[in-house]
């Protein structure tokens with residue numbers, strides 16, 4: 001056994017290591033692999049359109065059913081005149097995006113369980129983060145599509161249509177929230193034991209976060225303890241600016257969207273806080289991804 | 295018995311290899327590999343070398359650490375201890391370079407049933423960063439070799455088990471790996487699919503690919519492999535060429551059935567009597583085959599007659615008796631004490 005030719009690892013490794021390839025080639029490789037992985041997710045979506053259809057029908061049902069539920073509520077009941085949909089729309093947009101992002105880890109978890117992920121990990125990927133990036137691109141595209149459909153439906157229901165800048169701001173808010181939540185969900189997909197555990201976490205997170213936010217009722221309706229929770233809930237910081245845009249056609253970035261005991265937050269402030277949330281969750285999962293993906 | 299073979303395999307390993315393989319070039323080195331899962335020693339201590347260009351078979355009962363060993367080699371499982379090298383490159387220090395050289399086809403197929411075969415192959419060739427022109431060329435080539443052309447544009451979800459296994463292997467071949475690691479590639483396949491696999495393995499062998507393969511079909515490994523290692527409970531208990539291993543356990547084999555289903559007590563009794571014969575070296579009772587007796591006997595011509603007259607004198611019937619040179623199965627039985635009951639037809 002001692003006659004084995006075994007060059008010292010350090011001598012042999014430098015010679016073949018991936019970083020030997022120039023940065024531009026690595027970037028091209030990264031794009032190639034990310035595109036291939038993203039394409040797979042879209043192929044799945046198109047061949048199994050039920051997820052897509054459910055993802056579009058569900059928010060519409062929310063809008064129509066909740067709208068009908070409060071149809072005869074006194075005018076100004078929700079702190080605003082006009083239909084409840086005008087109030088509810090922001091909640092539906094955010095809640096739909098949130099739900100989609102929360103589920104982002106599921107396909108990855110199934111890939112893990114079926115050994116497909118291992119197969120991906122056997123490939124000499126330029127960076128294994130392409131697996132995560134592909135999922136994020138996919139979920140973000142889906143959320144944007146859902147958002148546009150919901151915005152369109154709200155307009156059809158006669159509850160108003162923000163101007164182009166307003167729609168762009170709504171999309172930006174959705175993007176940032178989706179990035180934050182997708183990061184956390186993917187982290188769970190790599191750290192939890194299996195899909196049963198992941199689904200359990202999704203279930204106990206989803207509805208409580210909805211009810212403990214301003215999605216369904218304004219903050220003034222809540223008891224103080226719930227107000228505190230709602231004001232700590234990142235979802236509120238996505239819902240309130242979008243709602244403001246719907247309720248104030250003459251909105252501007254510095255308008256106050258949330259009044260909390262610790263101060264008032266403007267539209268742009270909400271976007272800033274959400275971005276901070278996304279940055280923190282994105283960076284906090286990196287060590288974990290590094291551990292699971294090498 | 296296993297000690298005798300252990301001594302022998304050290305001798306075999308030092309010998310220059312046969313079959314025109316350049317023994318100075320070592321493709322894979324595994325030294326003192328250890329891997330624990332909680333309280334389970336999945337791999338206790340595995341050391342082996344695979345020479346460049348050879349077909350190396352990894353055998354062993356279920357749960358002895360074959361897949362775990364391959365996982366460590368293929369950078370998917372972090373070993374607890376041990377040295378792993380692929381063409382002199384450390385697997386733990388430089389996994390990316392190792393991945394470039396390996397093709398790994400896992401025991402369970404890793405396919406996406408919502409894609410067509412071609413789409414899956416396209417995805418994999420992108421993950422190996424092949425150019426568009428290379429992709430077209432390589433995909434056509436692997437589809438042809440595995441006889442999958444007519445299925446290429448069907449959804450993988452509609453494939454039969456054998457087709458899935460073949461497609462899975464096709465995906466592992468896209469980048470022309472120097473070393474191909476196959477974990478039970480023929481398990482559950484019909485004759486035709488299995489033959490396609492064998493032909494392919496032989497072709498790849500001809501073109502110089504190093505192949506590390508596990509299988510529970512010993513005749514298959516006997517026919518294909520240049521050398522084999524037999525694992526048991528996480529350790530290598532025998533290593534060498536099938537011929538050398540068969541020679542090393544010595545003697546001829548006799549399989550004997552007193553009745554079609556012999557009662558255990560009777561089989562045990564016959565075993566005691568047969569052991570008294572000088573020509574009989576050992577008798578193993580095989581409960582999986584109706585308590586048949588597997589004998590190791592001197593390569594002496596009248597041994598069958600001796601056994602028959604012994605049974606006659608005991609007033610016992612003889613349902614069947616056969617004599618053969620030792621097979622790899624006998625080696626396996628001798629060293630693991632277990633019998634693989636998956637005959638190849």
Ligand SMILES: Nc1ncnc2c1ncn2[C@@H]1O[C@H](COP(=O)(O)OP(=O)(O)OP(=O)(O)O)[C@@H](O)[C@H]1O
Nearest residue numbers: 331334335336354355356357358359360361362363
């Ligand atoms: N991820 C894991 N977690 C816990 N235990 C594991 C894990 N992987 C393998 N084991 C255990 O390690 C041992 C070796 O498993 P391994 O899959 O390597 O065996 P094998 O030789 O490939 O078996 P088979 O012939 O059935 O494929 C088994 O006892 C198995 O239960």
Ligand SMILES: [Mg+2]
Nearest residue numbers: 360361401477
């Ligand atoms: Mg196995």
